[in-house]
Amino acid sequence: MNSSLKIFVYPHKPNHPFANVLLPYKFEPGGNYASESYFKKALMTSHFITNDPSEADLFFLPFSIASLRHDKRVGVGGIQDFIRDYIYEISHEYPYWNRSGGADHFYVACHSIGKMAMEKAVEVRGNAIQLVCSSNYFLQGYVPHKDASVPQIWPRQGDPPNQPPSKRKTLAFYAGAMNSRVRESLVGLWKNDSEISVHQNRLKTPYHESLLGSKFCIHAKGFEVNTARIGDALYYGCVPVILADHYDLPFADTLNWKSFSVVVSTADIPELKKILKEIEFEEYVKLQKNVMEVRNHFQWHTFAVNYDAFYMVMYELWLRRTTIRVY
Known part of the structure; x- marks a missing residue:
């Protein structure tokens, strides 16, 4: 080429x-x-x-x-x-x-x-x-x-930050406008959870702190299947969780998305916590390591x-x- x-x-x-x-x-x-x-x-x-x-x-x-x-x-x-x-x-x-x-x-x-x-x-x-x-x-x-x-x-300018898995205390994070049924379902079901941190508006605290402090970062479709949240997650070393059915993911001809992300059907939002908790720490470490390896492809x-x-x-x-x- x-x-x-x-x-x-x-x-x-x-x-x-x-x-x-x-x-x-x-x-x-x-x-x-x-x-x-x-x-x-x-x-x-x-x-x-x-x-x-x-x-x-x-x-x-x-x-x-x-x-x-x-x-x-x-x-x-x-x-x-x-x-x-x-x-x-x-x-x-x-x-x-x-x-x-x-x-x-x-x-x-x-x-x-x-x-x-x-x-x-x-x-x-x-x-x-x-x-x-x-x-x-x-x-x-x-x-x-x-x-x-x-x-x-x-x-974003400069080199991406590094935060090891051991310092990521929040199970999963999402913040964004309520402009789709997927987001409404996500926030409605998990807004009061102690391990999944979801917010229906912009955060009052710095956005990057939540990305750096979370194991998984949720990409929930809005008006369209795509948002900048996958790029955000990868930049901050957070494993993306894809909640967007029928999304032809970027570079899918080349990258194995299953090796660095978790794709969840929107119908399984009620099972989200169970799905993420069933990922053993060793498996998560592999996912997060692969995130660090592929994120240069998203800059x-x-x-x-x-x-x-x-x-x-x-x-x-x-x-x-x-x-x-x-x-």
Whole structure:
């Protein structure tokens, strides 16, 4: 992959009316949807870029769904029209889209609004590779094995902290808004428990202290199957508990999630404590050790570092590239 994968990015000048949407973000990305911007910044400075379309394995559609959402000229209601017009523009200016119907093209979207962005560009939804955070097996428009799951990661600077299992006194931790039945069930059943610490709002104490002090950190689906909580848990060395049915987990083509997380059906929330308590300490230590080994795969850098989130996404693209080039 490192030596042969080549990506052509549709070029746009800095004076383009939508340069803010099409060119890499000028500043350090932040917020819940930073994965989208980090990927673009890392790609544009990587050795995977080619200026020769004839040698390209894949073509990157560089629009940013998060930027379109915040652009007053577009907004949530205008994203579908923008994407439709953008595909029309590149398919008439360049020959590359038409020769494959977009099958060797891809885009990245971390905000959940991305799931509706292609409604007026059906060839994108049906043919192009969609790298998205909202990777629900039953989501209309998401096609497993064609599309790929990208982790939603809150950006953090510096090396991750280390906290050994012996100092993690809380069995399991969760805090977040009540925007799904899964979260309502979780908090309703366990809010008064002495070993499982769940909260229906933001904590008054530092969030990271709870992550560092817990053996297991619960990822409970909200509006979508994805949140930044998996990335949070891994960064702080806490074993993730996945409470999100039908979630096509990030990098599942490469990583064995059972080796560093616990996946629990949402129907088994009443049995959550029993399930976690049945994990013997030796088994937990193995899970936590594996968390420490995989967490570098869930970190972004402005300039990519080997095996970080950028390289993991590139490997997902490598697996999905077409094996036959159409000239």
